[in-house]
């Protein structure tokens with residue numbers, strides 16, 4: 001069995017935990033991409049090399065194999081085809097396809113692309129693509145609701161992006177470069193949707209809740225909510241609606257997202273042991289649960305006895321359905337241990 005660790009609440013984590021996390025992140029990502037691909041409900045081959053007519057899952061798979069135009073197809077290259085997709089969500093055009101082709105797949109920047117504020121493949125152009133995804137798929141939010149920044153580098157602790165509250169009205173969306181190359185187009189869009197759930201969380205108001213004793217468990221609950229949106233695990237009236245991209249992700253992307261969601265469940269149970277040892281923490285978490293509508297309607301009904309949790313008998317290793325030999329070990333990075 002190969003295990004790798006998953007941290008809790010990367011967005012809310014203190015900087016001093018970051019260094020440990022990045023080591024695990026590197027391990028995590030390397031393991032993700034050795035997963036055996038199962039024939040499941042996921043969709044494969046949404047990207048195309050129009051020179052060879054071969055389909056690929058991710059830009060990392062596609063781009064090295066699509067470098068040479070052929071004589072019979074002089075304008076051929078890497079593209080996101082939308083006409084032959086059974087995945088109708090890509091057809092929701094607002095320039096997404098041409099922008100993705102230009103910025104992620106390196107196609108020619110046409111006047112239509114320039115009209116979207118994209119001139120090449122610089123950080124600003126990647127940020128413009130992220131803004132376009134939000135405007136296209138995640139209404140009522142628009143790009144102007146966020147300060148969008150794209151940075152170089154791999155996912156941190158399994159998260160390709162994060163949301164930071166700068167001031168009470170200013171929210172930053174920091175996106176790591178790997179999101180564009182390592183994920184299928186559907187998973188790329190869905191990871192940004194996960195972040196928009198975090199944006200909704202940041203905007204929620206609470207009264208009379210002292211967060212200092214419950215930061216870790218609240219961070220884990222917020223991750224569980226975002227993962228539940230991603231995997232379609234719970235129904236809730238989120239502002240952005242349900243995840244329409246789920247069926248268009250690859251089987252291994254779906255498996256991994258489901259395993260992360262299960263890991264968050266495990267982490268919350270583990271954190272409840274600590275919360276329940278402290279009366280003030282327990283009282284404050286109770287107040288938070290009452291005021292958080294997702295937790296109150298989706299989590300609380302299944303966890304009415306949360307105040308009585310003193311042990312965690314659940315398995316800390318979450319198996320990956322498409323490869324039972326692989327598992328996510330949730331136990332290594334519980335905050336404060």
Ligand SMILES: [Zn+2]
Nearest residue numbers: 159194223226
């Ligand atoms: Zn998250």
